[in-house]
Amino acid sequence: MPYDITIDTTAPTLAAPFxxxxxxxxxxxxxxxxxxLIERAVAPSHLDVFDTLWSIDRTTDYRLVVRQVADLDSDVEFEVAHLRTLRSPPVIALVVPPEASGSITTLISCGADLLLSGRETPQALQIALAGVAAGFCVVSPGVVRSTPAVPLSAAAHSTATDPFTSELARLTPxxxxxxTLVVSGLPNKLIARRLGISEGTVKVHLTTIFRNFAAKNRTELTCRFLKSGILAVE
Structure with a gap:
């Protein structure tokens, strides 16, 4: 049975609400x-909290499902795969504790869209969901630092050591x-408004980002990130 949750309708919303x-x-x-956290980040009109996956009504059109896990084991992989069979597959986010054992690459490969540490701010969750909407699998740095990411194959290993990945790790939060917001299609003015900084500051950051990734413009930068497939957001 779901627990009753009172929705805070004054919370900020995303361009693509849940x-x-x-x-x-x-x-x-x-x-x-x-x-x-979800209330404050995306202000859903309806939010249920369940104690197990099997309590979910499969006829309900959930657009976001957040699963808190203890370990990254085969049971979690099965649950992620099960969520993918719902009538309208939702965005699947997993909250991974620092002490969790297992491989995050396995969860990514079986269909998880977003891996969280549980310590994100509402704004960070908004940005992470924007990254998912842009086609990324988003991994919180808190998860990366605390959980071993064992490559599934030699190809995965080569990706992890690719110069692009190294440059991504050097980006500031x-x-x-x-x-993430550039890849989502936002212009500098809206990025500045979303982050609470000046448009000039956004341009300064973009100049550094373009130089680091040898990108001539926003389109080239977006293409490079979309090809990488995974974006880490603080």
């Missing part, structure tokens, strides 16, 4: 905490936010 969302957590208090 009218219905669900949180799955065996820990009631943790589930409530994640629900509050603010630059990662800007890149």
């Amino acid at each position: 009218p219905r969302a669900a949180v799955i957590s065996a820990d009631h208090l943790c589930g409530q905490g994640v629900a509050r 603010r630059q990662r936010e800007i890149v």
Whole structure:
């Protein structure tokens, strides 16, 4: 049975809102905490909190499902695959604790869209979801730092050591936010408004980003990031 959640309708919204969302957590208090984060980040019109995946009504059109996990094991992989079979497959986010064991690459390969540490701000979650909407699988740096990412193949290993990936790791948190919003199609003026900085500051960051990735313009930068497939957002 879902827990009752009071929705804060004054929370900020994304360009692509999530009218219905669900949180799955065996820990009631943790589930409530994640629900509050979602309320503040995307202001869904309806939000349910469940203690297990199997409590979800398959006929409900959830657009965002956040699953809090203890370990990155085969059960979680199965649940992600199951969520992909829903009538309208939702954006799937997993909250991974620092002590979790397992490989995040396995979760990415089986269909997770977003890996969170649980310590993100509402603004960081907004930006991460914008990255998912732009076609990325987004991984929080908190997850990357605390969880081993074991490559699934030699090809995956070569990707992890690619110069592009190295440059991505060198971006500051603010630059990662800007890149995600650029890839989402936002102009400098809207990026500045979203991040609460001046348009001139956005241009300065973009100049550095273009130079680091040898990109001549926004289109070239977007193409390079879309080809990489994974973007880490602070």
